[in-house]
Amino acid sequence: MSKGAREASARERIAAQRAASRKQDQRRRLMIITAVGAVAVAAIGLGSWYAASRNAAEKPVLAQAPATVNADGTLTLGKPGVTGPVVEVYEDFQCPACKALEDSSGSTIKNLAAEGKAKVIYHPITIFPQEPTRSNSIRAASAARCITDGRQWLAFHDKLFQNQPGETVEGFALNDLVSWGEDVGVTAPGFPECVTSQKYAQAQANQSAKVLKNDKLTGTPTIRVNGKDLPNQTAYVPAKLREAVLAAGR
Template sequence: MSENNRDGKRTARERLAVEREKHKAAEKRRRTLIVGTAVVAVLGLAAVIGVIAANAGKDGDDSAGPVVAPSGANGEDNLAIPVGRNTAKSTLTVWEDFRCPACKSFEQTYRSTIHELTDAGQLRVEYRLATIIDGNMGGSGSRNAANAAACAQDVGRFTAYHDVLYDNQPPETDDAFADNAKLIELAGKVDGLNTPAFRKCVEDGTHNSWVDKSAEAFNKGGFTGTPTVLLNGTNIYQDQTMTPAKLKQQVQEAARG
């Protein structure tokens, strides 16, 4: 065999060996890439599972939790906050929303008459809280204010705080009552209300689930809006002839029997 032939075969073998090494290296990189991708996928899946587990049972808000009715609440499911004597012959049921402008208007018109009649023992009022404006406008001011009012009920300051909330009601489109600090600030206008217990109740949303249940009862009741005002079961807010004087007359006539 000539020297040139031997050199040619040797060169071919060397090229083949080099190609084999390149193929082995490429195969090794491919296996490494497959393993690495699989590990990343497993870790990603684990992370997703972790997030799902961490959020299990959550629905996007803090409505879940025990329903804690405020002190003294009564009626079906303890959803009514009573004001006045149980012996009164007339009962006024008021469905209201602290963000509702029409509710404020009703308050401004009828408040003094209602206070007079409850103080005289002739009228009992059942306040029931709704969150219709939160649903219509967005936000959580209706709910937070209702929770704060329930917290005030816990320490016997519901009526005074109720009136303060309406006296300081923001415009309907302004969700100012969503700020618990604002609700606590307004509590300073009521003697003896701005206490550590009240502040904790407001900040913790102690009665949020109770408010949600009350709002659900309002929706199921078939009412058209707030305020809905019922005197002994009759809707007087829809009575175009109703006035504070007429309400007072009807209540006093019932008291006399």
């Protein structure tokens, strides 16, 4: 074989080796990219799962804490002897944001009381000045005042949020309020008349004005733990809410 042929053959061999090497490098890079991508997808999936798990509403515990209806229309929920931390829930039965809070963190609040880790006070107030939301709110809250049994009151509280009307329509009809009370076990003979006569409507309006002024609320829902407002990014995330209450009790 001539010198020129040998050189040509060597060049071809080297070119083939380089081509093979490039293919190996490409395969290695593809494997690395695929592996990194899989790890990234897994990390994203894990992060999404973790975020979702913190956002998920807790399941209610079986044994609810004792509940006491107070003369001012509030309700105290807590085990005997538990004095704090004090979790105050300011809410309006007509308020969509309050319903969202109840849907996400309502069971956490009740669970903390049932576990003996908090004393909870519910403040049903009316914040809306415009109609029909103002009258809707007053009808609902004054109906709740007709219930003297704490367990029934809390069940009615949940029922009102489940059936919350839109903000632009007349809702919480008196007959519906009576029917919902009966659905959750209210058996007091004076309940229907108390609701339909709106016996506590003025008391509800007066109490709301007093609370808004004295407690310096800027809106509903407001959750206070030992007198300090929780930010929405904590209140609406069950896991963060639980952490904040437990921290306040240490």
